[in-house]
Structures are given as structure tokens and as C-alpha cells.
Amino acid sequence: MRSQERDEALWKFGSYIFLLTLVVLVMIPLYWMIVAATIPQSEFFSWPPRLIPGAHWLENFRALQENVDFVNSMQNSIIIAVSYTILSLILCSMAGFAFAKYEFRFKEPLFYFILATLVLPIQLLIIPLYLLITQIGWTNSFLAVILPWAANPLGIFLMRQNMKAIPDSLLESARMDGATEFQLYYKIALPTMLPSLAALSIILFLNQWQAFLYPLVVLQDPEVYTIPLALADLVDQQRVYFDQIMVATSLAVTPIFVVFLTMQQYFIKGILSGAVKE
Amino acid sequence: MVRTAIQSTVRTSRTYRQLADRIRYARQDVSEIVPTIPGLPYAYISPFFILFGIFLLFPTAYTLYLSFFSYVGVSNDILLTITLGPLEITIPTIANLEFVGLSHYERLIFRDSLFHRSLFNTAFIFFVQVPLMVTLGLATALVLDSKFIRAKGLFRTLIALPVATGLVAYSTIFLLLFNDQVGLVNYLLTQVGFSPVAWLGSAWGARMTLVIAVTWRWLGYNTIILLAGLQTVAQPLYEAAEIDGATRWQKFRYVTLPQIRPVLLFVVVSSTIGTFQIFSEPYIITGGGPSNATITVVQYIYNQAFLQLNLGYASAVSVLLVIIVSAMSIVQIKYGGEK
Numbered sequence: 001m002r003s004q005e006r007d008e009a010l011w012k013f014g015s016y017i018f019l020l021t022l023v024v025l026v027m028i029p030l031y032w033m034i035v036a037a038t039i040p041q042s043e044f045f046s047w048p049p050r051l052i053p054g055a056h057w058l059e060n061f062r063a064l065q066e067n068v069d070f071v072n073s074m075q076n077s078i079i080i081a082v083s084y085t086i087l088s089l090i091l092c093s094m095a096g097f098a099f100a101k102y103e104f105r106f107k108e109p110l111f112y113f114i115l116a117t118l119v120l121p122i123q124l125l126i127i128p129l130y131l132l133i134t135q136i137g138w139t140n141s142f143l144a145v146i147l148p149w150a151a152n153p154l155g156i157f158l159m160r161q162n163m164k165a166i167p168d169s170l171l172e173s174a175r176m177d178g179a180t181e182f183q184l185y186y187k188i189a190l191p192t193m194l195p196s197l198a199a200l201s202i203i204l205f206l207n208q209w210q211a212f213l214y215p216l217v218v219l220q221d222p223e224v225y226t227i228p229l230a231l232a233d234l235v236d237q238q239r240v241y242f243d244q245i246m247v248a249t250s251l252a253v254t255p256i257f258v259v260f261l262t263m264q265q266y267f268i269k270g271i272l273s274g275a276v277k278e
Numbered sequence: 279m280v281r282t283a284i285q286s287t288v289r290t291s292r293t294y295r296q297l298a299d300r301i302r303y304a305r306q307d308v309s310e311i312v313p314t315i316p317g318l319p320y321a322y323i324s325p326f327f328i329l330f331g332i333f334l335l336f337p338t339a340y341t342l343y344l345s346f347f348s349y350v351g352v353s354n355d356i357l358l359t360i361t362l363g364p365l366e367i368t369i370p371t372i373a374n375l376e377f378v379g380l381s382h383y384e385r386l387i388f389r390d391s392l393f394h395r396s397l398f399n400t401a402f403i404f405f406v407q408v409p410l411m412v413t414l415g416l417a418t419a420l421v422l423d424s425k426f427i428r429a430k431g432l433f434r435t436l437i438a439l440p441v442a443t444g445l446v447a448y449s450t451i452f453l454l455l456f457n458d459q460v461g462l463v464n465y466l467l468t469q470v471g472f473s474p475v476a477w478l479g480s481a482w483g484a485r486m487t488l489v490i491a492v493t494w495r496w497l498g499y500n501t502i503i504l505l506a507g508l509q510t511v512a513q514p515l516y517e518a519a520e521i522d523g524a525t526r527w528q529k530f531r532y533v534t535l536p537q538i539r540p541v542l543l544f545v546v547v548s549s550t551i552g553t554f555q556i557f558s559e560p561y562i563i564t565g566g567g568p569s570n571a572t573i574t575v576v577q578y579i580y581n582q583a584f585l586q587l588n589l590g591y592a593s594a595v596s597v598l599l600v601i602i603v604s605a606m607s608i609v610q611i612k613y614g615g616e617k
Contacts, residue, residue: 026437124600
């Protein structure tokens, strides 16, 4: 009996050690990013490396801003990610509403057809999209980055799943009260679906904010670079400015962390309804 | 259904009120409302389908088409002219192509050693990274699922935080961490008595760096999904196993594992698809080097298409990649889905 108790205590202790080790391993790269962003370039090559943040952040940021117009990239990223998220939310919620709440011909085949495209890797689309964008003269335009991924199969799937939960009686009674068909969508469905809209918008925003391969192909002018492209450009240069890269990285990551930490319950809800629901 | 409800109600002569309730109940069962405007649902779905058709369906079909051609250049030919009254729409062909049949595929499968190399590198990352991450993710989820753990939310958030770092941002952090000369990892290794490792300077070191980086980023994401799976396992099953005197390992092996099989399968399949699409990590951290030791299939597609403008050839690589990934997913679903 006593050995069983000891066994239990050992198991608890081991579990905590495991979790703490994992958290330390996860946090080291992020901590190191902050250290690297706040010390001068000259101290970078000192041995042993510095492990405590310095106060050189602003100087590093100035050097970065002189090298690449980082503020401009940040603006571009915000404009692109926000308008993409809004557009995609509208498209997916409208279509999801119809798939969840109306009966019409070819409903099932159309929906399963969309689902089937979820397995297509986006890399497959890069080459023809590049040709298409070049041909219609949209290279270097924000539209080229926003439009192609706005019809998001995962988005429509999540919206349909969640909108099934709206009671039909609610929609019927709104209609009895004289609501138009379109009002059913934007006055009843959208407000009741706010939590799942939030979940989807975080996923869409993160995807667009972090997108790299496709913007790399269609955005070629540094004027229209998004943050990932500006970052990759810094790495690409002959001399590697680690301090600037880390300033840029920390700036790219901070707003996302804030969004993630404040809205993580929605984020988790979003990935789970994509994954676990049958 | 409605009719039988009415008939039975009338037969047993119930009140009208009950009849109305029953009809409402029967309609709720169908769970769809009938629009008062015909064709309205199509209006709701068409904006989605227009973009979906132009930017997803057409490109998919076009990739397959393109893989049988060699790309000669941009074309100015007009494919189609549509006249709608005063409005005239001309649709240009999007590329100048030369038909080559299956020769791209023949070259890829039998003669292109760089493609074989990229496939090997991708497969290496897959075979090491996916088992490592799934095992670690499952262990983390199991620990987080224990009743005695405090501050579960905090642990979960911290472990999931890397998902929020962008691909390029985290890649650059790892570029610095694993730098052979000034990187923190080598410094820590020398502090505990190891000799520094040529992480980015050697083929195996560079591949391991990619494995570690990808695991770092996706571990928390998979843990959250597995944790949700664990929470669906019914407690009575564990209680029954305990009464039968099952050990911790037996409970895991015979209760937990079979119960979370679908979730586990989802994690494995989506990680498979993810690793075969790896691009920004090798592009940023290793640049595909040293001497092509970490070039991945998607990076090879990128190089062929946008550095050498072999768009047809690169399309053939894309098609092969899709075939390989789908085949692997089907095998996994078949093998992991039953028994």
C-alpha cells in the first residue's frame, strides 16, 4: 500500500518535470529572440553569448528601418490580412448559411465537392495562379494575394457545421415578423454565430499573416512586401544582420501573440471544430 | 412523416393543439427551412463558387494540363472573344506551350537525381519528424489530461504559443539558434561537455535542425487536438479497467488508444500532408543546403518554376507530389481506421 502511494507521488513529480522541461524548451527560442533583438550587433559574436536582454532595441530598430522599410511591410500585412479575413468571412458565412439552413438541388454533391478540395496542397495552385495573375496584370497588387484564397473550403465547412445549430424556429419567427430573407442571414444568423465567426477569423488572419510561398511568387516589388517577405529578404542578403532580423521577427510575432493570448479560446475552438467533429 | 403524424392524431382524436405541435416537430426533424424566394440559396453560394472556380478549380485542372507541356513563354494570343451587345470580352491564352506528352514524368521518375534527392529529404523529415511529434504530443496530452495537474490552461497556452509565430519568423529564430559559430544551441552543448555540432554545415545536422524546428512549431497544435480527443473518452471505461486491476500501461493500451484512434489518425494524416509541403523552413534556415542535402520537393518545385521558368516540368512535380501524398494518406486511413 505504501509503495503504491510512493509510486503515485513519483508519477506526479515526473509529470510536472516533463511539463516544465517542455515549457522551457518551447520558450528558449522566443526568449533568445528577445535577447538578440536588444543587444548591439558587435556583442553578437562574443563568446560566451549574452543571455540577458540589453537596451539596444531602438538602435537596432532604426538600423532595420533604414535597411528595409519595415513599417511599410507591416502596413501592407495589416491591410492584406484584414481585408482578406473580412472578405473570406462574408463568402464563407453566406455559403455556409445556405448549406446549413436551406434545401436546394445539388446541395449535397456541391458541399462534398468543396470538402474534397481540402486535400489539395496549395503548392499545386502556385504555378497556374502565377500565370493567371501575370496575364491579368495583377502582379504586385494586393488583390492578387487577397482574392485567390478567399473562397476557403475549410471556412465553409466550419460555417456550415456551426450554423446547423441555429434553431429553425428562430428563423421562422423572424420571417413571420416580416424579416426579409437577407435579414435572416445578417440580422439573425450572423449575430448568433459571433463566437464561431471569431474562431474562423483568427484562423484566416493567421494564415494570411504568415503566408509566404504564394506572396513570394506574386509580390516582387519591395514596396508591396508583406512582413514574411521583408524578413526573408533580410536573411537573403550577403551579410547577415542578426540583430535587425530579430527586431523584425519580434515585431512580426508580437501582435499575433496578443491576438492569440486574448482570443485563444476561440482559436482552440476553431481548430477543434475543424479536426474533431465528425 | 407529417401525413402519418396527422393520420394517427386524427385517429386517436387528439386536440388541434397537439396536432400543431406534432407538425412542428416533424418539420424540425427535416431541419431545413424553405426559402420564400426560389433560387435564393444559389445567390448565397454563388460568390463563393465564382472565386472557388476561378482560383481553385481552374488552376488545379490547369496544373495537370500544364504538366504535359513545355513552357515557351507568355502568349498574346486570344483564346476566346465573347460579345455581349456593346460589351466585348476577350480571354487571352495564359501561356505559350509546346506539347511534350509524358516526357516530363519519364524524366522525373527515371532520370532526375535532384528530384529523387528532394524526395528522399522530404521522406526523411517525414519518417523522423511525424513519429517524434505524435509520440511527444500524445505524451504531453496524456499528462495535461491528468486530474492532479494544476494550471492546465497556462501550460496549454505556453506549449501552443509557437503556432502563433509565423513560418518565416520562427525559421529565422532557428537559423540563429542553430548557427554553427554563434548559435545558442552549440554554446549550451559545449557548456555540458559536448563538442559543437555542425548543425547547418553538415547534411545530417541540417536535416535534424529542420526536424527540430518543425516539431517545435507544431507540437502544441497537435497536443490541443489530442487533448480534446482524450477528453471524449468516457470515465466509466477507466473505472471498469481499474476494478479489473489494470495497470497504467494496460489502461492506456486497451482503453485510451482504441478510443482516441480517430483523433490520432487525423493528427497523423494532417502531419503527413504538412511535412510533404515543407517549404519556408529549408528556404530560410538551410537554403536547401549544404549541397542540396535539405532541398524539399516543394522547394524543388519553386526552383524549377520560378528560378528556371520550367513551369511545365514543375507542374509535373506538383502532380506527382499530390499523388504521393494522397497515396500515403489513403494507406494511413486504411491501416489506421479499423481494427
